[in-house]
Amino acid sequence: MVSCVYVESSIKDHERTLRILERFKTTPVVEIEHHGEVFNPSAQNFRLQKANPALILAHKNNRHALPTPEGYGLGGQHNYYFSHMLNCLYDCRYCFLQGMYNSAHQVIFVNYEDFDEDITQICAQHNSEPVWFFSGYDCDSLAYEPVTQFADFFVPAFNKIDNAWLELRTKSTQIRQLLKHQPCERIITAFSFTEQHSHDKLEHGVPSIEKRIDAMRLLVDAGWPIGLRFDPIIYHDNYQASFVHLLETIFSTIDANQLHSVSLGAFRLPKNNFRQVNKLYPDEPLFAQNLALNSGIIGYPLAQEQEMMQYCEQQLLQHIPAHCYHPCEWHE
Amino acid sequence: MLIWVAALHCEAKPVIDFLRLKKSHYHHAFDLYQSDNMCCIVSGIGKLNVAAATAWVAALHQQSRSIAWINIGTAGSQSYAIGSAWSINKITDIESGHSYYPAPLINSQLPSEQCQTHNQPDNQYHPQSLSDMEASAFFATATRFSSAELIHCIKVVSDNNVTPCSRNKNEVSQLIQQNIKPIVEFSQTLTALNQQIAQMAIAEPDWQRFLAAAHFSQTQKTQLKNCLRFLFSQGDSIDALMAIISTAVGTNASSNSNSQSILNCLAQRRIDLSRNL
Numbered sequence: 001m002v003s004c005v006y007v008e009s010s011i012k013d014h015e016r017t018l019r020i021l022e023r024f025k026t027t028p029v030v031e032i033e034h035h036g037e038v039f040n041p042s043a044q045n046f047r048l049q050k051a052n053p054a055l056i057l058a059h060k061n062n063r064h065a066l067p068t069p070e071g072y073g074l075g076g077q078h079n080y081y082f083s084h085m086l087n088c089l090y091d092c093r094y095c096f097l098q099g100m101y102n103s104a105h106q107v108i109f110v111n112y113e114d115f116d117e118d119i120t121q122i123c124a125q126h127n128s129e130p131v132w133f134f135s136g137y138d139c140d141s142l143a144y145e146p147v148t149q150f151a152d153f154f155v156p157a158f159n160k161i162d163n164a165w166l167e168l169r170t171k172s173t174q175i176r177q178l179l180k181h182q183p184c185e186r187i188i189t190a191f192s193f194t195e196q197h198s199h200d201k202l203e204h205g206v207p208s209i210e211k212r213i214d215a216m217r218l219l220v221d222a223g224w225p226i227g228l229r230f231d232p233i234i235y236h237d238n239y240q241a242s243f244v245h246l247l248e249t250i251f252s253t254i255d256a257n258q259l260h261s262v263s264l265g266a267f268r269l270p271k272n273n274f275r276q277v278n279k280l281y282p283d284e285p286l287f288a289q290n291l292a293l294n295s296g297i298i299g300y301p302l303a304q305e306q307e308m309m310q311y312c313e314q315q316l317l318q319h320i321p322a323h324c325y326h327p328c329e330w331h332e
Numbered sequence: 333m334l335i336w337v338a339a340l341h342c343e344a345k346p347v348i349d350f351l352r353l354k355k356s357h358y359h360h361a362f363d364l365y366q367s368d369n370m371c372c373i374v375s376g377i378g379k380l381n382v383a384a385a386t387a388w389v390a391a392l393h394q395q396s397r398s399i400a401w402i403n404i405g406t407a408g409s410q411s412y413a414i415g416s417a418w419s420i421n422k423i424t425d426i427e428s429g430h431s432y433y434p435a436p437l438i439n440s441q442l443p444s445e446q447c448q449t450h451n452q453p454d455n456q457y458h459p460q461s462l463s464d465m466e467a468s469a470f471f472a473t474a475t476r477f478s479s480a481e482l483i484h485c486i487k488v489v490s491d492n493n494v495t496p497c498s499r500n501k502n503e504v505s506q507l508i509q510q511n512i513k514p515i516v517e518f519s520q521t522l523t524a525l526n527q528q529i530a531q532m533a534i535a536e537p538d539w540q541r542f543l544a545a546a547h548f549s550q551t552q553k554t555q556l557k558n559c560l561r562f563l564f565s566q567g568d569s570i571d572a573l574m575a576i577i578s579t580a581v582g583t584n585a586s587s588n589s590n591s592q593s594i595l596n597c598l599a600q601r602r603i604d605l606s607r608n609l
Contacts, residue, residue: 004421289606
């Protein structure tokens with residue numbers, strides 16, 4: 001439930017703003033000058049806000065698409081990310097977004113046309129070489145689709161740029177807008193999964209594994225390329241059997257040869273994010289596990305992480321062709 | 333702890349009476365009324381008074397695990413009915429131009445509206461905003477002690493274009509009194525929210541018991557606090573944890589090695605309890 005909608009004065013009459021506000025007729029609307037007034041103050045409690053976040057409609061002035069951090073990508077040479085939203089509808093306890101911002105409110109930047117313009121320019125700078133864009137870095141790409149109509153705008157936008165590749169990263173089942181469009185081989189919808197026990201304990205508000213597999217199947221049937229992201233892998237006594245069961249469940253429905261890409265990574269958080277989320281959720285067992293600091297990242301001790309990755313990799317490669325496998329490399 | 337802040341006695345009186353708060357005879361800087369987990373302070377009119385009162389009462393309750401705040405008072409309005417009550421969702425300080433945004437409380441019976449805070453009484457009512465003389469300073473001060481979700485302003489319209497501001501104290505009290513039910517319900521919702529934060533903190537006497545067990549460095553204190561907050565959340569009692577650490581600490585060991593033994597012992601218990609999420 002959205003507690004309030006804050007709207008920047010400069011975009012209060014924007015067509016996309018008016019359409020979104022139509023969906024929140026009974027929610028208080030407050031006009032603001034800049035989203036930072038509400039989003040940035042330090043005296044906010046992310047955990048309390050997350051229970052009933054507000055929606056902020058804003059204009060992004062510049063830096064619409066940025067180079068990805070080191071190691072982020074699917075093997076492409078030119079990698080960028082862009083965020084039409086800040087923060088996620090879901091509440092996954094392992095997610096780095098919890099420690100990223102002071103606020104849990106959801107920001108939607110309504111000026112999609114400016115993002116499109118920057119993306120077009122970046123692609124032109126790289127001549128005809130493939131350029132990857134990742135839209136699920138600061139949010140779930142599709143979870144808020146009924147409100148944002150993000151895919152509805154960006155699918156045609158990417159379709160018209162021959163060297164632009166887009167990853168839509170999601171845990172949602174919001175594929176209706178995608179299915180309205182002709183499939184594009186350069187737009188990959190990548191579904192994130194953790195095995196059942198971690199899903200039950202840590203992914204609050206996320207659709208069930210079965211429902212997400214159904215959504216994947218509908219996309220595959222319609223000719224859309226899809227990806228799988230097993231990230232993060234989380235330790236518990238039964239994680240191996242549970243991961244094997246997840247793979248069996250997925251590949252009993254999805255033909256592995258139709259996958260564009262699959263990635264795998266163990267649980268990890270940058271040190272500062274970890275500190276922040278541990279402060280917010282001192283009662284969370286995930287943060288009380290046996291973790292260690294390595295190259296500025298908090299994760300499982302190296303030997304344990306290697307063991308987990310090796311096991312999961314081995315199981316995964318029994319189902320998928322090796323060429324589409326991309327392990328998440330974050331160690332220096 | 334819930335703290336009510338009112339500028340005038342007549343604005344505070346309906347809350348004090350309804351919640352049966354008792355006047356404190358130990359404090360003289362401001363009039364203070366209190367019960368076990370609640371108090372009401374009367375600040376006097378204006379930004380300076382309310383800032384001083386808010387900071388003073390926060391210092392008085394610095395050992396509270398978490399403080400929630402409500403600024404209760406009257407306000408002017410161009411168009412709203414006399415006696416209508418509002419929770420405030422945007423406060424603009426007319427002098428500085430700065431705006432503050434109290435987070436709306438879900439399931440509140442009170443409608444929300446904006447409020448402008450003036451230095452002087454203002455008869456030029458704004459068409460889309462209430463007018464008062466304290467909210468901005470109250471909010472700015474309270475956010476030094478609590479997060480914004482726990483700080484709210486409730487304003488009851490006392491004057492508008494048709495009816496000038498009343499100087500009759502009973503009439504002012506009556507305006508608040510007629511809204512006391514939704515106001516108290518609002519405070520109960522806020523108290524429940526505050527409880528979520530308070531229960532994650534370690535009670536000061538419990539914390540002191542652990543600190544007395546050995547000499548902890550500053551870093552170790554942080555580690556100890558992290559461990560204890562998790563273990564308490566999993567249902568461990570202080571007595572059970574004290575028993576565990578007393579067996580871990582050798583009688584002849586130095587205070588420094590005691591502190592490390594205690595931390596190791598608690599850290600191991602934390603890992604054991606968390607391995608299956």
